[in-house]
Amino acid sequence: MPSDVLLVEDHRIVRDGVRAMLERAEDFRVVGEVESGTEAVQFCRRSAPDVVVMDLSLPDLNGMAATEEILRTAPHTKIVILSMHEDDKSVIGAIRAGARGFVLKKASLHDLVDALRAVAKGGSYLSPQVSDKLLSRIQRGDMETVKLPDTLDVLSPRELQVLRMVAEGKTSKDIAAVLNLGLQTVRSYRKTMMKKLGVNNVASLTHLALAAGLSPQTAPVSREAATVE
Amino acid sequence: MPGNRLSDWLEAFELDRARERGVLARLLHDETGGSLTAAGIELTLLRMDLPPEFAPRLDSVERSLESAFAAVRSASLLTSPDLTGRLSLADALSRMADLAGRRFDGALALSIDTEYRPDAEMARALFRIAESLTAYLSVAAGATAVELVLNPGPMLTIRANKHVTRAEASKALEPTIARYWAAKTNLRFLFGNPDAGSTIFVIR
Numbered sequence: 001m002p003s004d005v006l007l008v009e010d011h012r013i014v015r016d017g018v019r020a021m022l023e024r025a026e027d028f029r030v031v032g033e034v035e036s037g038t039e040a041v042q043f044c045r046r047s048a049p050d051v052v053v054m055d056l057s058l059p060d061l062n063g064m065a066a067t068e069e070i071l072r073t074a075p076h077t078k079i080v081i082l083s084m085h086e087d088d089k090s091v092i093g094a095i096r097a098g099a100r101g102f103v104l105k106k107a108s109l110h111d112l113v114d115a116l117r118a119v120a121k122g123g124s125y126l127s128p129q130v131s132d133k134l135l136s137r138i139q140r141g142d143m144e145t146v147k148l149p150d151t152l153d154v155l156s157p158r159e160l161q162v163l164r165m166v167a168e169g170k171t172s173k174d175i176a177a178v179l180n181l182g183l184q185t186v187r188s189y190r191k192t193m194m195k196k197l198g199v200n201n202v203a204s205l206t207h208l209a210l211a212a213g214l215s216p217q218t219a220p221v222s223r224e225a226a227t228v229e
Numbered sequence: 230m231p232g233n234r235l236s237d238w239l240e241a242f243e244l245d246r247a248r249e250r251g252v253l254a255r256l257l258h259d260e261t262g263g264s265l266t267a268a269g270i271e272l273t274l275l276r277m278d279l280p281p282e283f284a285p286r287l288d289s290v291e292r293s294l295e296s297a298f299a300a301v302r303s304a305s306l307l308t309s310p311d312l313t314g315r316l317s318l319a320d321a322l323s324r325m326a327d328l329a330g331r332r333f334d335g336a337l338a339l340s341i342d343t344e345y346r347p348d349a350e351m352a353r354a355l356f357r358i359a360e361s362l363t364a365y366l367s368v369a370a371g372a373t374a375v376e377l378v379l380n381p382g383p384m385l386t387i388r389a390n391k392h393v394t395r396a397e398a399s400k401a402l403e404p405t406i407a408r409y410w411a412a413k414t415n416l417r418f419l420f421g422n423p424d425a426g427s428t429i430f431v432i433r
Contacts, residue, residue, distance in 0.1 A: 011263040017270030024277065057258060084262045087306060089315040105266040107294035109273045 002029040003050035003120040008040040008066065009033075009082070010058055018053060018082070018112065025113050027120070037061030038178050041069045045180070048074040051120055053112070054099070056083045056090055061165075061178050067097040068161055069179060078119040082112065086130050088137070101125040154196045162189045166202065167209035239409040243357075247310035257305040265298055313352040319343045321356050322379060329363050335373035337363070342380035354414040355385055355432070358407040362387045362430050365403035370428070384416070385432040393428040395420055404430075 005028050009015045015033050022028040031049055034040050037058045044052065052070065056063035067079050080101035081094045094102055100119040103112050104127040115125035126134070155163065165175045172186040179186070190202070199205050272294065276287050306312065307328060312321045319341045326339045347355060359377055366372045372389035379385050398404045398420060411418035411432055419431040 011259075011267070013267040014263055014270065017267050017274070020274055021270060024274075084258055084266070084302060085306060085315075086302075087315040088317065088320075105262065105269065106298050107265075107269045107272060107291045108276075109266075109270050110276075 002027050003116070004029055004031040004047075005116065006030075006032045006034065006040065006043055006047075006049040006052045008035075008037070008052060008054045008058065008063070010035045010055065014055075018109075021109065021113060022116070025116075028113075028116060035059065037063060037066030037069075040066050041073070041178065041180075044070040044074045044077055048077055050076075050078065051116055052077055052079045053116070054079055054081050056081055056085070056094065060174075062168075064093050064097045065161060065164055065178075067094065067099050068157075071098040073180070080112075080115050080119055080125070086127075086133060091126075091130055091134065102130050103127050104129055152197075155193060159189055159193050159196075162186065163193055163205070163209050166190065167206050169206075235405075236409065236412070239406060243406070243409070250308045251310045254305045254308040254310070257301055257308065261301045262298075262305065265294065265301060269294060269298070313356045314349060317343070318345075318347060318352040318356060318379070321352075322359055322377070325356070325360050325363070326377065329360075329367060333367040333375075335367065335375065337367065338374075338376040340376070340378045340380075345379065345381045351414055354410040354416065355379070357410045358416075358432055359385060359387065361403040361407040361410075365398075365401055365407075366391065366393075366428065369401055369403065370397075372428075383431050383433040385430075387430045388423075389428050390426060391428060392422055392426055394422075398428075407432075 005022060007015050007018055007030060009018070012035075019030050019033070022030055028051075031047065032043050034043055035058075038061045040052065040054065040058075041061065043049075052067075054063045054067060058066065061069070063081060063083075067081070070077055070079065078101070079099045080103060081090075081099045082103050082105060083090055083094070084105045086104050091102055101115040101124060103109070103115045103125070106127075106129075111125075111127055115127075118125040152160065152163075161179070162175055165178065170178070172183055172190065175181070176183045176186045190205070194200060194205055197205065197208055199208060272287065272291060276284070279287065303324070306315065307324055309315060312324075316324070322339060322341055326337055330337045346352075359379070363375060363377060366375045366387065366389040370389065370391050370393050372391035374390040376388045377385070378387075404420075407430070408418050410416075416432050419433070421429045421431070423429055
């Protein structure tokens with residue numbers, strides 16, 4: 001029986017290509033295509049596909065945050081990241097978020113199908129360039145550099161998730177919608193984080209998040225903003 | 230810093246610069262990267278469809294495409310305003326030096342203690358200081374040899390084989406930016422001319 005796959009990618013041309021590749025592999029069936037992290041979370045809440053192919057850089061909710069959220073509501077869904085970047089923050093962040101595979105976008109994507117087959121069977125997969133880089137970092141004993149700063153150690157995983165979205169400029173209402181929480185619950189998270197971090201307004205909270213490296217670097221700039229700049 | 234107005238202006242300048250770099254990184258990633266990925270998928274599908282005798286030509290296209298991928302990946306990463314959040318400080322400085330070295334006819338040497346791992350704010354400041362002073366010495370000041378040393382002791386030392394006076398340095402934008410980042414993170418910014426033909430900046 002083929003595995004159900006959801007494609008999460010904001011470039012239609014890339015989605016079309018991945019779909020064409022998977023149509024040739026009889027063990028996969030593309031059951032949905034969405035363009036944003038929020039849509040992916042909503043789709044998985046409804047349908048819990050077997051595998052999600054997820055871009056990291058997405059409008060409104062980035063691939064890492066979407067991965068965390070999907071796994072909260074659909075823990076059996078396997079997520080494979082398809083990314084342009086192989087930097088530490090992207091790779092280690094995606095793995096920590098719960099992704100089972102990381103495939104680098106490159107000139108040949110034949111390993112995407114291998115990755116999907118591996119994770120669909122309960123395994124994991126990293127593109128060779130990504131695993132080589134991780135191995136050399138482990139050998140150098142250089143893994144701690146992407147550890148969260150001590151200042152954020154006091155926060156729970158859920159609070160960190162909310163803080164990331166605050167740093168991306170999302171309102172409590174936006175966060176509530178994406179995380180499927182009540183508005184008051186999000187406000188409580190913000191208050192608790194401010195208390196734990198010793199700040200008294202959202203601007204300071206955002207500043208602290210950015211200084212700690214929780215920047216919205218994977219959150220795309222809108223096309224309008226890009227042309228205006 | 231000489232005055233609050235200059236400090237405010239520099240803060241606005243650096244924020245604006247970071248925003249512009251973010252837009253550029255995003256455009257490179259979204260527009261160019263998306264198109265290259267689509268081309269890569271098409272090439273993968275062609276390889277499945279065409280008979281084996283086309284393999285050498287497809288290999289050649291794949292190599293060209295991979296070079297373009299590598300260039301876009303590197304440019305998108307280097308323009309990211311959060312480079313030191315995405316890479317270790319040592320990796321970020323190495324990439325900065327690689328890029329600076331391509332625009333510089335002289336010798337650019339880098340010596341980094343990879344055991345030294347400052348926190349995120351300090352890493353961002355040290356990177357920006359190193360980037361500004363390297364650009365200043367190698368391009369504006371006209372040095373032909375620049376050496377950058379990072380270690381936990383004096384933190385950052387940048388030497389060049391060109392005599393730059395304090396007055397000259399204080400008039401230029403890049404050293405002013407470096408001083409701004411040093412002040413912002415409570416680092417000492419030291420300037421000197423060890424001999425008639427050289428200049429040294431020490432940040433500690």
